[in-house]
Amino acid sequence: xxxxxxxxxxxxxxxxxxxxxxxxxxxxxxxxxxxxxxxxxxxxxxxxxxxxxxxxxxxxxxxxxxxxxxxxxxxxxxxxxxxxxxxxxxxxxxxxxxxxxxxxxxxxxxxxxxxxxxxxxxxxxxxxxxxxxxxxxxxxxxxxxxxxxxxxxxxxxxxxxxxxxxxxxxxxxxxxxxxxxxxxxxxxxxxxxxxxxxxxxxxxxxxxxxxxxxxxxxxxxxxxxxxxxxxxxxxxxxxxxxxxxxxxxxxxxxxxxxxxxxxxxxxxxxxxxxxxxxxxxxxxxxxxxxxxxxxxxxxxxxxxxxxxxxxxxxxxxxxxxxxxxxxxxxxxxxxxxxxxxxxxxxxxxxxxxxxxxxxxxxxxxxxxxxxxxxxxxxxxxxxxxxxxxxxxxxxxxxxxxxxxxxxxxxxxxxxxxxxxxxxxxxxxxxxxxxxxxxxxxxxxxxxxxxxxxxxxxxxxxxxxxxxxxxxxxxxxxxxxxxxxxxxxxxxxxxxxxxxxxxxxxxxx
Numbered sequence: 001x002x003x004x005x006x007x008x009x010x011x012x013x014x015x016x017x018x019x020x021x022x023x024x025x026x027x028x029x030x031x032x033x034x035x036x037x038x039x040x041x042x043x044x045x046x047x048x049x050x051x052x053x054x055x056x057x058x059x060x061x062x063x064x065x066x067x068x069x070x071x072x073x074x075x076x077x078x079x080x081x082x083x084x085x086x087x088x089x090x091x092x093x094x095x096x097x098x099x100x101x102x103x104x105x106x107x108x109x110x111x112x113x114x115x116x117x118x119x120x121x122x123x124x125x126x127x128x129x130x131x132x133x134x135x136x137x138x139x140x141x142x143x144x145x146x147x148x149x150x151x152x153x154x155x156x157x158x159x160x161x162x163x164x165x166x167x168x169x170x171x172x173x174x175x176x177x178x179x180x181x182x183x184x185x186x187x188x189x190x191x192x193x194x195x196x197x198x199x200x201x202x203x204x205x206x207x208x209x210x211x212x213x214x215x216x217x218x219x220x221x222x223x224x225x226x227x228x229x230x231x232x233x234x235x236x237x238x239x240x241x242x243x244x245x246x247x248x249x250x251x252x253x254x255x256x257x258x259x260x261x262x263x264x265x266x267x268x269x270x271x272x273x274x275x276x277x278x279x280x281x282x283x284x285x286x287x288x289x290x291x292x293x294x295x296x297x298x299x300x301x302x303x304x305x306x307x308x309x310x311x312x313x314x315x316x317x318x319x320x321x322x323x324x325x326x327x328x329x330x331x332x333x334x335x336x337x338x339x340x341x342x343x344x345x346x347x348x349x350x351x352x353x354x355x356x357x358x359x360x361x362x363x364x365x366x367x368x369x370x371x372x373x374x375x376x377x378x379x380x381x382x383x384x385x386x387x388x389x390x391x392x393x394x395x396x397x398x399x400x401x402x403x404x405x406x407x408x409x410x411x412x413x414x415x416x417x418x419x420x421x422x423x424x425x426x427x428x429x430x431x432x433x434x435x436x437x438x439x440x441x442x443x444x445x446x447x448x449x450x451x452x453x454x455x456x457x458x459x460x461x462x463x464x465x466x467x468x469x470x471x472x473x474x475x476x477x478x479x480x481x482x483x484x485x486x487x488x489x490x491x492x493x494x495x496x497x498x499x500x501x502x503x504x505x506x507x508x
Contacts, residue, residue: 038495042140049251050163051186064392076136079107086222129223141492145392155257160483161265171360195248238333272358279380283401283469290366303357344440346403385489390470407436409464422451
């Protein structure tokens, strides 16, 4: 085999290890044949973006970075760096380059080895967005959690988000432009060239009229926040935001703030195309006082969904909501009230017979009553896959929800608590989740825990599909502040093709 052939195969392998699943068919083979010859390998590089946390003078933010231990760890690097302020002032001049949350340009939460989380805290009201990369042995499953505690003002409470990988397309059902909401979408560009982004809002009657959501420039290595209420004159409590990067790619997250209900981060819903096999929204707290479903069918066809609640004892149909009809291009909101009735649960949406339209969906969950209320969001998410990670857990206040959505397909899951950021020994426990049910547990904690720790969730071989979410509850004045993060696959492994090649073609 000549050098050209070796370079081609090396390039394909490198691309797969960085970007995800890759399959290359040799001449005369189809993709299915090639996939069967693919090797599963750890990724060699991961990228994450964390939005600017809070502008409050009475807020504190903790970053927690973690990479699970792997079979072949190896050396590597993993850290985050401050993004520049990509907004232009009234003269058109771009904002100043940002410094790290604690000043200067030093990296944030740099990891030294897999298996032990690293934390860093800031109380700066102008802490920047962060752009991070991990490579080598620290790349597979690298996860960063950003948790803020804000004691007063619109958006008070516990705000948490898992920092996300860049992409070109995001759907956010559950955003708002009403008078009592202040929702910002944060757009962060990790690359060396500018990104051009379009924003579009959809309400109950279709697209909201607006003129300022197109051609938003996000300079290289910069972040731009956009107040959603400035995109349209229409005020609506429940809208869906569509973020499209026409040039480049961005990280995107919505920071939702409510005058009465506090605030939290609204993550993007799972790819709407995945709704053909159903959507799962895991981890509704047992004491939820209000649950609101916001959903949209973004395609050209209406969608009809069967609605079920996976409880600890099995699946039930919520009273009066056997099916849900979604009009194409419009946002539908349904008040499910105190849906869980004192038991933890997960919402499962499956296509009704004859309906295969894509759907994006999220839940707004409220705990508490009267003036002591806090809200959080649960988007439709992907299954755990090979492994999922929640990076920031404390000695008290973590609840892990596991749901096996398919009746008759039980899930068996190993949950591992890492060493603590300040000390402690790992611990593990295995759970069985009955098909069609939700299991909410206080997860294992490291013995001798000091600091915070990470959780990894790994389905056993032969397990039925499982979805997961972690709730972190922290005391916050007169109400228990909380945030919920779903746990999709942590992208630690990819398939690299090992197909046989037609030598005469490669040598040409």
